[in-house]
Amino acid sequence: xxxxxxxxxxxxxxxxxxxxxxxxxxxxxxxxxxxxxxxxxxxxxxxxxxxxxxxxxxxxxxxxxxxxxxxxxxxxxxxxxxxxxxxxxxxxxxxxxxxxxxxxxxxxxxxxxxxxxxxxxxxxxxxxxxxxxxxxxxxxxxxxxxxxxxxxxxxxxxxxxxxxxxxxxxxxxxxxxxxxxxxx
Numbered sequence: 001x002x003x004x005x006x007x008x009x010x011x012x013x014x015x016x017x018x019x020x021x022x023x024x025x026x027x028x029x030x031x032x033x034x035x036x037x038x039x040x041x042x043x044x045x046x047x048x049x050x051x052x053x054x055x056x057x058x059x060x061x062x063x064x065x066x067x068x069x070x071x072x073x074x075x076x077x078x079x080x081x082x083x084x085x086x087x088x089x090x091x092x093x094x095x096x097x098x099x100x101x102x103x104x105x106x107x108x109x110x111x112x113x114x115x116x117x118x119x120x121x122x123x124x125x126x127x128x129x130x131x132x133x134x135x136x137x138x139x140x141x142x143x144x145x146x147x148x149x150x151x152x153x154x155x156x157x158x159x160x161x162x163x164x165x166x167x168x169x170x171x172x173x174x175x176x177x178x179x180x181x182x183x184x
Contacts, residue, residue: 039099040127041086042175045112047104049172051087057144057169058129058177059137060089060100082108091129100127115174126168131181134165141169153183 044050054060068084078084082105091098118125131137134153141148146169153167167179 035096037096037098039101040124041101041103043110044102044104044171044173045110046172047085047087047102050102051089053144053146053171054089054100054102057141057146058179059131059140060091063088063090063099079105082106112173113175115170115176118176126176126178128178128180131179134167134179134181134183137179137181138167141167155183156180 042050051062055062065085065087068078068086070079070081070083073079073084074081084103084105087102089100089102091100113123114120115125138148138153148167148169150168153165156162156164156166163182164180165183169177169179171177
């Protein structure tokens with residue numbers, strides 16, 4: 001009996017040690033990131049129309065933008081020698097706020113992606129924006145002249161999230177934008 005207790009105790013200590021090691025490694029991996037938020041860059045056909053859509057219809061706020069010189073953009077592989085002028089939009093406050101970087105590259109006719117549905121092509125397919133009040137989001141969309149696609153705002157199935165609504169709209173280039181939140 002005593003041998004079994006010693007064996008179980010040894011096994012338990014071993015499992016605790018492994019668990020601590022795994023947890024430490026996961027925490028070390030988490031610490032590899034300066035931010036838990038990602039920025040997303042989007043090439044658009046008309047940057048002014050896109051900024052208007054994302055600020056007035058969706059609710060982003062515009063921050064000062066920036067430029068990337070052509071030679072640098074080429075050296076790092078962003079462009080084939082084209083300058084980038086980037087508009088920065090933000091949701092939230094501070095360093096952890098989501099940033100959407102919009103750009104149009106002068107003199108380039110970029111291919112339009114197939115955004116008929118999220119499964120129409122591989123790659124990033126849509127942007128999800130979590131809202132506090134779907135009713136207010138719908139009012140903002142209506143004021144901006146933007147109509148939801150398909151059947152409009154729909155409550156998610158209770159098995160996913162009770163009382164949460166999904167509204168999908170398209171930006172000026174046809175990209176799918178999901179607005180997700182309650183409808184008080």
